[in-house]
Amino acid sequence: MYVAVKGGERAIDNAHRLLAEKRRGDPDVAEISAEQISQQLTLGVDRVMSEGSLYDRGLAALAIKQARGDMIEAVFLVRASRTTLARFGYSEPLDTGAMEITRRISATFKDLPGGQVLGPTFDYTHRLLDRALDTGAEVEPAATAPVSDDATPHVLGLLDKQGLIEPASCRPDEDQSEPGDMTRDPLTFPVDRDVRLQMLARGDEGFLLALGYSTQRGYARNHPFAGEIRVGMVEVSFVPEELGFAVCLGEIEITECEMVNQFTGSKSTPPQFTRGYGISFGHCERKAMSMAQVDRALRADELGEDRTAPAQDEEFVLSHCDNVQATGFVEHLKLPHYVDFQSELELVRRMRREQGADRQEAAE
Amino acid sequence: MTIEPAAARDTGYNFAYLNEQTKKMIRRALLKAVAIPGYQVPFASREMPMPYGWGTGGVQVTASVLTPEDVLKVIDQGADDTTNAVSIRKFFKRTAGVATTEATAEASVIQTRHRIPEQKLTSDQILVYQVPIPEPLRFLEPRETETRKMHAFEDYGLMHVKLYEDISQHGHIATTYAYPVKVEGRYVMDPSPTPKFDNPKMDNCAALQLFGAGREKRIYALPPFTSVVSLDFEDHPFEVQAWEHPCELCGARDTYLDEVIVDDEGGRMFVCSDTDYCASRRQAVSEAAE
Numbered sequence: 218m219y220v221a222v223k224g225g226e227r228a229i230d231n232a233h234r235l236l237a238e239k240r241r242g243d244p245d246v247a248e249i250s251a252e253q254i255s256q257q258l259t260l261g262v263d264r265v266m267s268e269g270s271l272y273d274r275g276l277a278a279l280a281i282k283q284a285r286g287d288m289i290e291a292v293f294l295v296r297a298s299r300t301t302l303a304r305f306g307y308s309e310p311l312d313t314g315a316m317e318i319t320r321r322i323s324a325t326f327k328d329l330p331g332g333q334v335l336g337p338t339f340d341y342t343h344r345l346l347d348r349a350l351d352t353g354a355e356v357e358p359a360a361t362a363p364v365s366d367d368a369t370p371h372v373l374g375l376l377d378k379q380g381l382i383e384p385a386s387c388r389p390d391e392d393q394s395e396p397g398d399m400t401r402d403p404l405t406f407p408v409d410r411d412v413r414l415q416m417l418a419r420g421d422e423g424f425l426l427a428l429g430y431s432t433q434r435g436y437a438r439n440h441p442f443a444g445e446i447r448v449g450m451v452e453v454s455f456v457p458e459e460l461g462f463a464v465c466l467g468e469i470e471i472t473e474c475e476m477v478n479q480f481t482g483s484k485s486t487p488p489q490f491t492r493g494y495g496i497s498f499g500h501c502e503r504k505a506m507s508m509a510q511v512d513r514a515l516r517a518d519e520l521g522e523d524r525t526a527p528a529q530d531e532e533f534v535l536s537h538c539d540n541v542q543a544t545g546f547v548e549h550l551k552l553p554h555y556v557d558f559q560s561e562l563e564l565v566r567r568m569r570r571e572q573g574a575d576r577q578e579a580a581e
Numbered sequence: 582m583t584i585e586p587a588a589a590r591d592t593g594y595n596f597a598y599l600n601e602q603t604k605k606m607i608r609r610a611l612l613k614a615v616a617i618p619g620y621q622v623p624f625a626s627r628e629m630p631m632p633y634g635w636g637t638g639g640v641q642v643t644a645s646v647l648t649p650e651d652v653l654k655v656i657d658q659g660a661d662d663t664t665n666a667v668s669i670r671k672f673f674k675r676t677a678g679v680a681t682t683e684a685t686a687e688a689s690v691i692q693t694r695h696r697i698p699e700q701k702l703t704s705d706q707i708l709v710y711q712v713p714i715p716e717p718l719r720f721l722e723p724r725e726t727e728t729r730k731m732h733a734f735e736d737y738g739l740m741h742v743k744l745y746e747d748i749s750q751h752g753h754i755a756t757t758y759a760y761p762v763k764v765e766g767r768y769v770m771d772p773s774p775t776p777k778f779d780n781p782k783m784d785n786c787a788a789l790q791l792f793g794a795g796r797e798k799r800i801y802a803l804p805p806f807t808s809v810v811s812l813d814f815e816d817h818p819f820e821v822q823a824w825e826h827p828c829e830l831c832g833a834r835d836t837y838l839d840e841v842i843v844d845d846e847g848g849r850m851f852v853c854s855d856t857d858y859c860a861s862r863r864q865a866v867s868e869a870a871e
Binding site for chain 1: 754
């Protein structure tokens with residue numbers, strides 16, 4: 218005799234206990250600490266901070282540990298924590314020109330003021346598995362150089378001085394008022410570029426990478442040049458209302474990418490280069506580059522280009538770039554749907570019966 | 582009585598998790614939604630500690646209407662003990678400390694996914710729906726910029742054409758759940774993925790019905806005693822599902838039934854999807870027998 222299934226609550230508790238045990242793994246192997254993750258899986262931590270929209274290495278490292286290394290789950294943990302925090306206001310705009318550079322490259326000029334600084338990069342490594350890495354061997358200290366006092370001006374600024382590139386602006390209407398906040402206002406299309414950039418900055422790296430890639434393969438083709446990629450520490454300052462002047466809150470590491478794109482000009486505008494902008498917390502170079510490509514593609518309307526490709530479609534890109542939203546909705550298919558499925562089943566059976574297709578049903 | 586009484590809550594969070602500013606923002610959206618029945622009000626949906634698509638909209642609405650005196654019931658697929666219903670009920674026990682129940686009649690706030698309870702709701706109750714896709718026109722027109730215009734112009738021709746095409750192709754309207762309704766003769770609304778069997782219960786309902794879509798950032802509402810009409814045609818009137826068999830547990834003939842596969846020979850039985858309704862009917866029978 219069938220009895221309605223009971224005991225969901227106990228099953229959930231037990232599943233969570235099993236999860237905790239699996240997370241720990243073999244207890245004979247030393248437990249990994251959030252501190253170790255923060256120090257040794259830095260790029261993972263950077264990604265979780267970026268897409269989690271919260272600059273906190275410790276929490277991001279803890280989230281990675283708690284999520285068993287599932288990055289999207291870690292991003293989700295950070296977001297759910299972030300949502301409970303009070304918001305005090307906006308920081309002053311970051312002065313990335315004053316960045317303390319650890320890496321800075323330009324693909325558009327061989328040499329330039331401030332120089333090319335490779336920094337810690339995978340770029341010219343041969344991707345050969347390094348078996349020595351797992352033997353606990355000492356790491357040879359890296360070479361150092363004195364910090365240069367020379368300014369490191371933005372490459373695109375140099376082009377701007379000659380009028381060869383459009384001036385940098387947040388919005389086409391040059392509106393310098395408070396930026397929008399996509400965490401406080403529901404998204405309404407069309408979206409201004411400030412909010413668009415916010416969404417892309419927390420957007421999924423893989424999704425933006427694929428879209429950026431698609432623009433290089435002819436879907437919204439506008440050949441990009443990596444005008445500049447810079448990674449380093451910048452000061453964050455804030456104006457508390459009771460003081461009335463900016464105070465420095467501390468430093469954060471960011472990656473900034475400015476793409477230079479072709480633009481043939483129109484009747485009203487002479488030919489000039491255009492911009493795409495990408496930024497992330499920490500060192501997320503691939504993300505910042507992809508973001509810059511997608512930002513540029515999404516400016517199609519503003520620049521009078523035909524919108525023909527997915528990367529140019531604001532509603533498509535922005536509605537689907539958030540991996541916490543995407544994973545939630547895809548994974549909700551695991552939840553029971555038997556009520557809806559039952560209604561479909563009933564309809565399919567009825568229609569099959571009417572068509573005489575289902576002999577077994579008809580015989581009943 | 583099956584009420585599990587109110588208990589101490591986790592004071593690390595505000596009552597019912599959300600901070601008061603957020604609740605105020607959501608209540609404003611709710612008031613607007615009640616003022617314009619069936620209209621989708623955008624709201625600044627927050628990230629919740631459960632995934633999008635798992636009831637974050639419903640949870641935010643419930644959190645915003647809940648008071649310490651409330652008695653909460655949570656169902657999924659009509660049942661109180663499905664995993665997600667258990668999880669959400671636990672969340673509110675922990676963050677709000679409110680009393681909970683499985684009995685429809687005892688609850689003052691009922692959060693639901695995919696069903697409306699079989700028992701008639703009263704004017705003392707609020708029914709909160711979890712909504713995945715609030716836009717009834719979404720599968721006909723994927724662009725929000727377009728669908729908002731269509732609602733503004735009351736341009737629902739596309740929906741009628743879709744329903745008509747169903748009839749001409751299949752002989753039936755092939756929508757069995759999330760069946761579109763017209764609210765107070767104005768807005769076409771998605772009743773959330775409840776089976777169309779439940780649509781008539783929405784019409785002229787004494788309870789306040791609130792709909793929350795977290796990922797899509799929309800809230801809409803049906804104030805008590807609102808007219809809710811399922812779309813149909815004169816020659817193809819709306820009708821609900823019917824079963825040839827009664828519930829095999831309680832014998833009810835007027836409820837929505839789940840199909841349960843009982844062996845691997847294709848054997849199956851049908852039982853009420855509303856577990857509280859089914860259990861209370863069986864209890865009444867056994868009490869009468871004593």
